[in-house]
Amino acid sequence: MFSERQQQIIEAAINLIAEKGIQNLTTKNLAKNIEISEPALYRHFKNKLEILKSVLDHFSVKMKPAIEKLNRSSKALDKIEKFILEHLRIISSNPDFAKVIFSEANFQNEETLILKVNNMMNKSHKILENVVQSGQNIGEIRNDISSLSIVRMIIGSLRLLVTQWSMSGMIFNLELEGKQLSADIEKLIKKK
Amino acid sequence: MFSERQQQIIEAAINLIAEKGIQNLTTKNLAKNIEISEPALYRHFKNKLEILKSVLDHFSVKMKPAIEKLNRSSKALDKIEKFILEHLRIISSNPDFAKVIFSEANFQNEETLILKVNNMMNKSHKILENVVQSGQNIGEIRNDISSLSIVRMIIGSLRLLVTQWSMSGMIFNLELEGKQLSADIEKLIKKK
DNA sequence: ATTATCTTTGTTAGTGTTCACTAACTTGTG
DNA sequence: CACAAGTTAGTGAACACTAACAAAGATAAT
Numbered sequence: 062m063f064s065e066r067q068q069q070i071i072e073a074a075i076n077l078i079a080e081k082g083i084q085n086l087t088t089k090n091l092a093k094n095i096e097i098s099e100p101a102l103y104r105h106f107k108n109k110l111e112i113l114k115s116v117l118d119h120f121s122v123k124m125k126p127a128i129e130k131l132n133r134s135s136k137a138l139d140k141i142e143k144f145i146l147e148h149l150r151i152i153s154s155n156p157d158f159a160k161v162i163f164s165e166a167n168f169q170n171e172e173t174l175i176l177k178v179n180n181m182m183n184k185s186h187k188i189l190e191n192v193v194q195s196g197q198n199i200g201e202i203r204n205d206i207s208s209l210s211i212v213r214m215i216i217g218s219l220r221l222l223v224t225q226w227s228m229s230g231m232i233f234n235l236e237l238e239g240k241q242l243s244a245d246i247e248k249l250i251k252k253k
Numbered sequence: 254m255f256s257e258r259q260q261q262i263i264e265a266a267i268n269l270i271a272e273k274g275i276q277n278l279t280t281k282n283l284a285k286n287i288e289i290s291e292p293a294l295y296r297h298f299k300n301k302l303e304i305l306k307s308v309l310d311h312f313s314v315k316m317k318p319a320i321e322k323l324n325r326s327s328k329a330l331d332k333i334e335k336f337i338l339e340h341l342r343i344i345s346s347n348p349d350f351a352k353v354i355f356s357e358a359n360f361q362n363e364e365t366l367i368l369k370v371n372n373m374m375n376k377s378h379k380i381l382e383n384v385v386q387s388g389q390n391i392g393e394i395r396n397d398i399s400s401l402s403i404v405r406m407i408i409g410s411l412r413l414l415v416t417q418w419s420m421s422g423m424i425f426n427l428e429l430e431g432k433q434l435s436a437d438i439e440k441l442i443k444k445k
Numbered sequence: 446a447t448t449a450t451c452t453t454t455g456t457t458a459g460t461g462t463t464c465a466c467t468a469a470c471t472t473g474t475g
Numbered sequence: 476c477a478c479a480a481g482t483t484a485g486t487g488a489a490c491a492c493t494a495a496c497a498a499a500g501a502t503a504a505t
Contacts (some may be wrong), residue, residue, distance in 0.1 A: 080361050088491060100493075101455055109491065139467090180422060185369050210410070210437035217404070217409030228371060245402035249441045280465055289481075292467075296480055301465065439486085 066105050069095050071119050074112055079157035084163040086113075107166065111172060117177045119162065124181075126186055127151055137196025138251060142243045144189055145219055151238040152223055153160060159227040162220075193250075203252040211250055218242060255307065263311050267358060268306055271349035272367040275356040278305075302363060309369045312353065316373075317341055320380055330443060331390025333437050334377050334435045336381055337411055344415055351419040354412075378404060385442075395444040404441055 063071065073094040079087045084177045088109060092099040127147035131140045152158050190212045197201035202211070222242060227237045255263065265286040269278045281299060284291040319339035323332045344350050382404045384399045388394035396405070414434060418427045 077299050083364055097454090098456060098490090100457090104454055104494070119501080121501080171278055206437045206440055207433065210434050213410040213413050213434060214406045214438070214441075215412070217413035218405040219409070221409035221412065228367075242398065242402050242405060243400045246406070248398055249406075256453080281463080290483080291465085291482055292483090385464070 063119075064105065067115065068119075070102065070105060070112060071115050074116050075119070075157045075161055076104065077162050078116075079160040082160075090109070096202055098218070100215050110173070112173060113171070116161070117174065117181070120158065123158070124148070124151060125157065128185060129190065131188070137192050137199070137201045137245050140192045141189070141215065141250075142247065144241045145237065145239055145246075147221060149223070149236050149249075153235045156231060159223050159231075161226065162223065186216060187247075189215065200252055206250070215246060218246070254312075256297065257426070259265050259307065259338040260311075262297060264305060266308050267311075267349045267353055270308075274352075280407065301400070302365070305363070305366060306407070309373070312350065313362050313373050315350070316343060316349060317378075320377060323384065323428065329384050329391070329393045330439050331380070332384045333388075333407065334439065336384070337407070337431055337435045337438075338428065340411060341415070341428050345427045348419075348423060351415050351423075354415065355419065378408060381407060392444055393444050398442070407438060410438070414423065 064138065070091065073091055074086055077090050077094060086109075088099050088102055091112075092102055094128055102112075106115070127150075134140045134143055137185060152162075153165040174242055190208055193202060193211050193215075197204040219239075219242075222238060223235070226233060226238070257318075261281065265283055266278055269282050269286060280291050280294055283304075284294055298307070315426075319342075321337065322339055323335055326332045326335055382400055385394060385403050389396040389400060411431075411434075414430060415427070418425065418430070424432075426434040
């Protein structure tokens with residue numbers, strides 16, 4: 062799909078965003094980062110917007126395993142734990158991703174980018190909601206609480222954890238902290 | 254503290270950010286919005302950074318009641334409910350705030366702005382953590398779960414709810430949805 | 446096998462636009 | 476007549492992007 066040069070550009074773009082935010086992503090910085098001239102970028106992407114779209118696609122591909130691995134578990138609670146830990150594992154080993162996630166909101170101006178981000182978010186929310194609902198149906202998860210609230214708490218706390226990790230300069234072990242969070246969530250929503 | 258003109262500029266800045274994101278906040282747009290010339294802005298603020306700082310200060314002042322009202326309740330669970338509902342009430346009646354919250358992350362580049370945002374967040378997190386901990390101590394809140402996890406779930410789901418409300422174009426009733434969330438959180442963390 | 450041509454990927458130099466901000470001057474008010 | 480608050484005109488810097496040309500390899504005709 063993407064040529065080597067294109068991948069190089071995408072990765073450089075992510076680096077630049079992670080370093081100093083989205084406003085650090087300029088064609089000048091991008092070109093300097095991979096040591097080609099600025100116009101050479103336009104041999105590989107139509108314009109800057111296409112680069113940003115490709116960053117999101119790259120992002121979405123890298124995050125895929127976090128959802129695909131869910132089916133390997135049979136229990137709902139195990140799936141939820143995997144959902145949390147796999148997300149954190151991927152972010153942990155691609156720390157730049159954490160910063161790009163927060164820049165998402167900065168993409169506000171471009172209609173197509175907003176749509177892309179919304180679709181990505183909605184997709185994983187729906188998958189998790191299905192897991193929670195079927196867990197409630199088979200009596201694994203308490204059903205005196207709406208699945209929507211449970212999903213909001215899981216994804217909300219997950220996102221906040223990543224935010225805190227990123228803003229703290231990544232000083233704590235994200236995956237370890239995630240295990241604690243995951244265990245606590247399980248305690249709360251498990252049906253006794 | 255702020256002159257009338259300064260307040261007018263701050264409010265216009267928030268409008269612009271809410272409308273099309275932080276990159277929509279230009280001196281040109283700001284001037285046009287309040288129908289003065291661009292240089293006139295500099296009679297009231299040293300530069301654009303000072304305007305952004307003032308936006309955050311304005312924000313912080315407006316959000317204050319959400320925390321100050323906590324003391325009127327005696328029970329921890331009531332305080333948590335108030336924490337959630339007051340935040341949502343303020344955001345609900347100042348819808349532009351929701352968008353500005355997400356632009357927070359875009360302030361990345363300016364050291365002083367990051368500090369301001371971090372301080373604001375940390376302050377309310379700590380207050381809520383104290384509420385949770387004393388609730389655990391007096392046996393109102395279950396203590397088989399760390400207060401950190403509980404706080405993360407409350408604030409995480411609160412932020413996500415606001416994000417979803419804002420991204421959906423504010424199509425649902427934020428306060429109503431907040432009541433549901435608050436009730437569900439209470440069910441989960443209440444000691445029986 | 447050699448030559449001719451096309452395509453890909455790069456370069457240097459420069460475009461117009463937008464940005465935050467300033468200089469210098471003006472006007473209204475106490 | 477001092478001062479606060481406005482104006483018009485314009486600054487250099489940064490931005491995304493383009494025009495024109497160069498080099499090198501692949502393809503194809505002779």
